[in-house]
Amino acid sequence: MSRLPLVLALAAALAALALALLVGPGELGPGDVAAILGHHLGLVDAAPPPIADAIIWELRLPRALLAAVIGAALGGAGAITQGLFRNPLAEPGVLGISSGAALFAVIGFALGLDAATPWAAALLAAGGATSVLLLLLAFVGARIDVATLLLSGVAVAALASAVTTLILALASARWDLGLRVIHWLMGSFEGRSWGHLAIAAPIVSLGLGLSLWIRRDLDVLFLGPESARSLGVDLRRLHLQAIAAIGLLVGVATALTGIIGFIGLIVPHLARRLGGPGHRRLIPLSAAIGGGVLLLVDTGARAFTSFVLPPGVITSLLGAPFFLWILWRQRVRVDGL
């Protein structure tokens, strides 16, 4: 019974993956897709037509797997962020962590560091996410209330956006840079391939592994910092470990696909309803649901629009009302007390 939500979430994510492989140009049916996958797995001898093979094996499959991995990263990062700040409104995007990651990545683009190595943008974005988290923790201190936290996040996000705009303004003669940054800020999986997946998979695994490592301390922290300290939790170490995990997860997600907001807000709420508040189940469940949700969003963006709709736009369109709904529910609760 306790593992059922996770099994169901993984099954749903796999179904979303299958759907993602079937949707798109080329008029390829389930049989074609199965034959191509079977050929690459050594189960089918006949070589598929080169164009169909390229569409499924080189484009659609790595894109779908990357969407699942990035969704898992953002879902997991949302669960840890909410646990760390003990607040259901805490989310990497809302707290300005994504904006910080984006700022550092844009600095990397402006300096041309991404041309030197494909890891540069990911590492810079991870650095940006970590810096914002450290700044937030230093600013809000031990007493974390909703208003201070959200306003700090808004201020940090505004600052990061302002510096990003400043960089673009200073480099206004470089139209290609501006175009690239704007496309990238909208969040997209277009053109991503096995190479991107090879970068994302180990970093996300490391981040989720670290998140699971601190799951018990995060559970205890839910009782409050004083209680956690009295129960033997080293808060400083916990904060650093959580920051490292969030930095890795959000950093790699932002660097490889741009800003995809609100997955880290919506998904942990769904996961908490299905599997309860304990981080042992919450983190893997958030990762599984996050992967499935982002896969569905990306597939929907490709299937139902005649133009290239960035998935980051869809998640924001869905996530912002969800955020307001949570805020409204919190207000109703406070007013009712």
Next chain:
Amino acid sequence: MTMRGDERRGERGGEHRARLRRRASAAAAGDVPTTRSSGRARAGDSLDVAAATEPRERRPRARLRSLAGALALACATSLSACARPPAPRAETNEHRRVASQTVLSDEILWALGPETQARVIAVSPLVDDPRYSTIPGAWPPALPRLAGSSESLLALAPDLVIIASFTAPETRVFLEAHHVETLELDAFTGFDDLWRHTRAIAAAVDAEAAGEALIAGQEARLAALRRDHDRGRRPAAVSWGDGMIAARDTSFDAIAGAAGLDNLAAARGLVGHVPLTIEELTAWDPEVIVIGCEPPGCEAAERELAGRPGIAATRAAREGGIIALPAAALASTGEGMIVAAELLSARRLALPEAP
């Protein structure tokens, strides 16, 4: 001499504007009693109390006074903006001081020859960017490169500013408000538009003959290309960059046609510049993919695209049909289009003929 005359006229205009501003301020002060307004400003918190305790029938009058004050202020502002006496409009095409705000007009003005070049007092900043301009470094460095700064433009006292349909509306309104004549270039879809713009610019600077000579030379070059491709098969081509594809009514459509290629996007009924995913591009399987590049990196750009996942499987990648053209020519809406067509034609002739 001309500059001195303009400066004097500018000074006279400044005095006139100042007088008008003073008159407008006086009119505004007359409509809204100064003492009352300053008293209100100093009243601070008591203001709300006074307003709240004011009899109801007096409130509409107070609102009317406020409205009149605001109207007077708006009139004064408008008057001061319009105060400059209208510049004497050219009866003929005697535009001696021409400011160009588009790369296309920079290129055409340069091509019209030394007499026209001498009339140019400003060009667009992109004219020196080899990614967008076919004449980088041609205009003297001392010539101002202006964009987005209406004040700097006005300070040069132009009598004609060449703008485009995409120029900021504020700039257009600003120039009109100061009675500066403008020539707007409004469509950029092929050779016919290029020649229309060339004729309009040439007429504005008294260089009709030079303009016609320019057009005749371009038509002759295109006629030579047509002779090369009259009877050949026309391979299906796309122009792809930054996730966008050029379909019908684009400069690439004209370039591809002149170079003996069929624009696949136009054949599929698409119009303008439209987004296209790599997956869709791969599914289209074009014979030729044209991309922009920055020399000398064009061969490297072709190799990079040919090895990209998905693209590598297309006929274009397999049969040497990935063609990188200098971005300034491919993105040009001027003579660069003909350069692009010639380069593309040469590469198309080198392609293996399909069975």
